[in-house]
Amino acid sequence: GQQVMQIPQYQHVQEGEDFTTYCNSSTTLSNIQWYKQRPGGHPVFLIQLVKSGEVKKQKRLTFQFGEAKKNSSLHITATQTTDVGTYFCAGLRGGATNKLIFGTGTLLAVQP
Amino acid sequence: DTAVSQTPKYLVTQMGNDKSIKCEQNLGHDTMYWYKQDSKKFLKIMFSYNNKELIINETVPNRFSPKSPDKAHLNLHINSLELGDSAVYFCASSRSGGGDTQYFGPGTRLTVL
Known part of the structure; x- marks a missing residue:
């Protein structure tokens, strides 16, 4: 079935260092969403990307959607301790079921 | 004013028991979902309802039965609980199905002993 994989699974950084998580789908996506889940919390929507090659920024966060939309x-x-949590991408395949498939997640730990 | 609420927050029970989790959203959304998050943090969709109608039913054992009395509520009943059912169950809602932003409830941590 369709899979959305994220790498790395876990990343530990020192506060102030940069961090990147990558999301890869086995099929072309209609759009992609990103969510953040703090430890012990629930996923919270961050952003949605729709267009091929789209880049969006939210303060220190930069989101990019690949040209092939996969x-x-x-x-x-410059990570901060408030960035700690698990980051999920979620891809919409479209079609009859129009289902959002969540990625495997990347857990970010930030050491002060 | 909690947008998506779930009860209970924690549920500890014995194998073989039957339990229910309730979910309510006050956002006026048409679509509601149940997700299961296992110990590895994988989020898997279980069910989706649009305006009280089932639209997504993943490969979930038929011990799990969702019920939507109205579009603001989506409950999850689980029969004959097994150890492998231990997980965090999240309810979510969106304005309509598919690509709309999903708003998650706080989760219900189910532990089966």
């Missing part, structure tokens, strides 16, 4: 990335500049 991959995406989230880059955090």
